[in-house]
Structures are given as C-alpha cells and as structure tokens.
Amino acid sequence: MTVGALAAPEFPELGFYALAGHAPDPRELLHEIRYGEQLGLGAVFLSERFDTKDAGVLAGAVAAISESIGIGTAATNPQTRHPMVTATMATTAHRLSGGRYALGLGRGFGALFDLMGLPRVSSARLDDTVGLLRTLFRGDAVVGHDGPAGTFPYLRRTADGTDRIPILMVALGDRSLELAGRIADGVVLHTFFSDATVARAVKIVRDAAAGAGRDPASVRIWSVLATVEESIPDTERRRKLVGRLATYLQGYGDVLVKANGWSPSDLERFRADPIVQQHQGAFDATGTDEVLRHLEAHLPEHWLAASATGTSQQCAERIADQFDAGADSVILHGATPAELAPVLDAWRHLRTPRRFAHLPANPGWSTR
Numbered sequence: 001m002t003v004g005a006l007a008a009p010e011f012p013e014l015g016f017y018a019l020a021g022h023a024p025d026p027r028e029l030l031h032e033i034r035y036g037e038q039l040g041l042g043a044v045f046l047s048e049r050f051d052t053k054d055a056g057v058l059a060g061a062v063a064a065i066s067e068s069i070g071i072g073t074a075a076t077n078p079q080t081r082h083p084m085v086t087a088t089m090a091t092t093a094h095r096l097s098g099g100r101y102a103l104g105l106g107r108g109f110g111a112l113f114d115l116m117g118l119p120r121v122s123s124a125r126l127d128d129t130v131g132l133l134r135t136l137f138r139g140d141a142v143v144g145h146d147g148p149a150g151t152f153p154y155l156r157r158t159a160d161g162t163d164r165i166p167i168l169m170v171a172l173g174d175r176s177l178e179l180a181g182r183i184a185d186g187v188v189l190h191t192f193f194s195d196a197t198v199a200r201a202v203k204i205v206r207d208a209a210a211g212a213g214r215d216p217a218s219v220r221i222w223s224v225l226a227t228v229e230e231s232i233p234d235t236e237r238r239r240k241l242v243g244r245l246a247t248y249l250q251g252y253g254d255v256l257v258k259a260n261g262w263s264p265s266d267l268e269r270f271r272a273d274p275i276v277q278q279h280q281g282a283f284d285a286t287g288t289d290e291v292l293r294h295l296e297a298h299l300p301e302h303w304l305a306a307s308a309t310g311t312s313q314q315c316a317e318r319i320a321d322q323f324d325a326g327a328d329s330v331i332l333h334g335a336t337p338a339e340l341a342p343v344l345d346a347w348r349h350l351r352t353p354r355r356f357a358h359l360p361a362n363p364g365w366s367t368r
Contacts, residue, residue, distance in 0.1 A: 009068050010040025011347070012359035014319070015222065015331045016340060017045050017074075018062070019053060021244070022285040026052045026061075033062050036069060036337035039344055043070035043363040045104075045188070045331055048077075056089040063097035070361040071097055074188045074331075075106030075170040078129040079118050084155050086129075087136040091157060094165045102186060102364030105129065106170035109251055123179050124148035130167055130183050137163045166364025173255050177201050181208025186220040186364040190256065191333050192245055192306045195325045197260050198223050202326035220359075220366040223327035226307035226334045229315050229343050238292040240334040241304055243284030246270075246295050250282065266300050273298060308332070308343075316346035328366060329359065 016036060018029050036044060044062060048055040055073040062071050071093065078086065086103070093101040107121040114120070128149035135142050139162045142155035166185035171177045180187040187205050189198060206216035228240045248256055249270055257267045270276060275294050280286065283295065296304070308318035322330045332340055360368045 009037070009042040009070075009361055011344065011351075011356075012042035012070075012361060013323075013329045013351075013356040014041055014344070014347070015043035015045055015070070015072070015329065015363060016041055016335065016337060017047060017331060017333050018058065019046075020334050020336070021240075022049075022051075022282070024052060026058065029058060029061060030065060032337055033066050033069065037066050039337055039341060041069060041337060041340075041344070042329070042359070042361060043072055043331075045072045045074040045363070047074060056093070059089075059093040059101060060096060063093060063101070066097075066100075068100075068361055070100050070102070070363040072102045072104050072168055072186075072188075072363040074104035074168055075108075076104065077108040077113075077121055078105050078125060078149065079113070079121055083129060083132045083136070083142075083149060083152070084157075087133055087155075087157060090133070090165050091137070091159055091163055094163050099164070100362050102166045102168050102362055103133070104168035104170055104186075104188060107176065111251075122148060123175060126169070126179060127183060133167065137165050139163075166362060168364050171201070171205075172252070172259055174204060174259075177204040178208040181205035181216075181219060182212040182214075184219065186222065186366075188222045188331065189224050189327070190259070191224045191226050192248065192256065192260075192303065193223065194260050194302075194306045195321050197306075198322060198325040198327055201259075218366050220328045220364065221326070222329045222331050222363065223322040223325070224331045224333050225318060225322055227315055227318075227332040227340065227343060228307065228309050228334060229312055229339065230310055231342065232335070232339055235289050237309075238289060238296060239284055239287070241307060241309070242292045242296045242299065243282075243287050244334060245299065245304060246276075246283040246287070246292075247285075250276075260303075260306070262300070262303060266303075270295075270299065312342035312346040313350075315343045316350045319343075319347055320350060323355075329363070 090103040110120040125148040128147040145152040168186040169180035169184040171180045172190045209216040308315040
C-alpha cells in the first residue's frame with residue numbers, strides 16, 4: 001500500500017523514548033509527542049511493559065495526534081501475541097500513520113516469561129516470526145506452517161494490498177546483532193554501550209548483512225544514548241542514570257557487562273552489595289535517593305560514563321560520538337522532549353544537515 005509524502009522533521013537522525021521508565025499515566029505521551037514533533041525530533045520509540053504501556057495502543061495514539069514524527073515499537077516480544085494479531089497491529093499503525101510506523105521485536109526478560117508461563121524467545125523464534133510477518137505484510141497467505149514460532153494451519157490478513165512495514169530488532173549480544181544484520185531493516189542497540197561497543201556492534205550488524213547478501217548500508221542502526229543534561233535535578237539525574245543502569249544490571253547484567261568488555265568482578269561486587277541484595281523491585285522505579293547515592297558511589301565511573309551528561313554542548317558532543325562510532329541515528333534515552341530541548345539547540349549548531357538529509361521519518365528505513 002502506498003502512502004503520501006510526509007513532512008520532514010528537522011532532526012531525522014534523532015529519536016526519543018516516550019514514557020521513559022515507569023509511567024503510571026500514559027496520557028503524558030500526548031504532551032511528549034506534540035512537543036517532540038514541535039522540536040523537530042525525527043522519531044519516537046515505544047517500549048512495552050506489562051502495565052500501562054501497550055505498544056499497539058500507544059502507537060495508535062501517536063499516529064492520531066502527529067503528522068511528521070516516525071513511530072517505532074522498540075520493542076514488543078513475539079510470543080506475547082499471536083502472529084496474526086501482531087500483523088494486524090502493525091498494519092493498522094502503518095496505515096493510520098501514513099507509513100511512519102516500524103515494528104520492533106526483541107527477546108525481553110527470560111526470567112519474567114518463566115513466571116508468566118510463556119516460552120523464552122530464541123533466535124530461531126525471532127527469525128521464524130519475521131518470516132511470517134513479512135509474508136502477511138505482502139498480502140500472501142501462510143499455509144501449513146510448523147516452525148519455532150508455532151504451528152499455524154492458515155494465516156492471512158483480510159486487508160487488501162501490500163504494506164511496506166519495516167521490522168526493527170532490539171539487540172544486545174553478538175548473536176542477536178548477527179541475526180538482526182541478516183533479517184532486520186533496522187537495529188536498536190542498547191543503552192550504556194560504550195563508544196567502542198557501539199562501533200563493534202555496528203561492524204557485527206553490517207558484516208552479517210553483507211554475509212546474507214544484503215546491502216550493509218540498508219540496515220539503519222540506532223545507538224541508544226542515556227541523556228541527562230545538567231538542568232535536570234540531581235535526584236532525577238541519579239534515577240535516570242544510576243537507577244536505570246542498576247536496573248539493567250539486575251535483569252541481564254552478565255550480557256551487558258560482556259558486551260562492553262567490562263570486568264565481571266565489578267558486577268559480582270555490585271550483586272554482593274547488601275543494599276542490592278535486599279532491594280525489592282527495579283531501582284529506577286523504587287530506589288530511594290539514598291539508595292541511588294549508595295549505588296553511584298560503588299558503580300565504576302566508566303560504566304556510568306557510557307552516557308551523555310553535563311552541559312547541553314557536552315551532550316551534543318556525545319551525540320556526535322555515536323555517529324563517529326558508525327551509528328546512523330541516535331535515540332536520546334531517559335529524557336522527555338522538554339528536557340531534551342537545550343540539547344537539541346546545541347546539536348542544531350553542531351550537526352551537518354546534509355549528512356542526514358537522506359534519512360526518512362520512518363525509523364526502520366535507511367533512505368527516503
């Protein structure tokens with residue numbers, strides 16, 4: 001299905017996460033989108049939680065109140081919805097937004113799925129799911145399918161036409177990066193990747209794409225940069241940086257530490273800390289400022305330095321570092337559009353517009 005021409009955002013190379021972290025009031029999304037689009041941000045990314053952040057509902061809301069901003073689900077997990085339901089969600093968001101939508105898939109938390117009685121997400125399941133979705137997006141039928149994604153006698157959308165909907169993959173470990181390079185249109189890296197890790201991840205993705213006979217440049221790679229400018233109060237700064245990193249270390253610290261080449265012994269010291277062992281819930285949601293101060297004093301400085309902090313100029317320079325490492329685009333993570341406004345102003349004076357003129361609003365495509 002073809003869509004009309006879209007207005008071009010000022011910063012197609014930059015995105016943000018809406019409702020970053022824990023968000024009890026999803027209506028905040030509406031203000032964030034309106035202001036983010038006004039500021040010229042190129043894309044909004046929607047992470048999914050099992051509370052008030054359903055990817056389909058949020059994508060519909062964004063599409064309804066916006067005109068130019070790209071929309072990416074980053075990410076939903078393929079085993080939480082039937083493939084037909086996922087295809088329906090993506091087709092609806094794609095057509096409702098005039099072609100600005102990209103469907104993002106990821107592995108999620110294995111331990112959480114164990115508690116929910118859902119299967120863990122394997123590379124084979126992701127690969128199989130992407131194949132099913134692409135068939136459905138083309139308007140073709142899936143007949144007699146029996147694979148890692150499940151057994152499906154017959155699947156076909158009732159919607160007419162072919163929909164060109166890009167598929168993003170959120171990737172952290174090497175195997176996920178390689179898979180993304182082989183099958184995805186775009187890749188979203190992980191927060192708190194060092195610059196060297198971003199460069200290494202970009203190489204893995206592009207090499208995998210080339211090995212699969214694809215144009216490596218056709219895969220749009222998004223670096224994810226935790227961004228906390230100096231005007232944000234210290235208590236919030238600690239929650240957005242220390243609390244967020246500590247939460248990741250709670251969930252999949254081994255994978256993040258390995259990806260960055262950080263010391264496993266530092267991770268063990270973190271886990272052995274009595275405050276960490278006694279804490280209930282995610283640090284970025286339930287950690288008091290006293291707890292976060294304690295963690296900040298005990299986490300290695302170079303772990304927290306894999307972010308953008310300080311003045312708006314310093315944050316803009318850290319954005320430039322991501323492009324120097326090979327990323328095509330950057331998600332400014334953990335901050336609202338209002339908090340990003342001074343950073344965008346500094347970036348406006350640092351960027352070279354023609355370098356990004358080829359980027360479309362849709363975050364899953366690499367060219368207009």
